[in-house]
Amino acid sequence: MQKVYYLQTCDTCRRILKEINLAGFEKQEIKANPISVKQLEELHQLSKSYEALFNKRAKLYKSMDLKNQDLTETDYRQYLLDEYTFLKRPVFVVDDTIFIGNSPKEIELLKAKLGQ
Structure with missing residues (x-):
């Protein structure tokens, strides 16, 4: 499976x-087509962490003062389901490998996996 959430x-x-x-990629625009519970669970299985999928640079993260709260994996999961802006993006799934976010290192790993 090859999919990108953006x-x-x-x-x-x-x-x-x-x-x-x-x-060959399935593309999902997360504002028009929000991530489902099943999709989030699939991403969690690959990443092993909801926190890894969570965007701590989102404006809503700061405005809700979440940085001063002690969030659990359950909290991260619920926020990811409630608000699309909390998903760190883009998220690429290539076969059984997940690439989360836009760091240059992550994009280089993705390109290497794709042979680009």
Whole structure:
């Protein structure tokens, strides 16, 4: 399976999607088509952590003052389901490997996996 979860309005996501050959990828724009419980569970199985999928740079994270709260994996899961902006993006799933976020290192690992 090859899939990417992204946000169309995010400049960084758009830039990365242009860099990657997306032939054969299923694309899911998370604002128009929010992530389902089943999809989140699949991502969790690959990442082993809801916190790894959680975007701590989201404006809502700061405005809700979540950084000063002691969040559990259950809390992260619920916030990810409640609000699309909390998903660290883009998220690429290539076979049984997950690539989370937009760090240069993560994108290079993705490109290496895809042979690009």
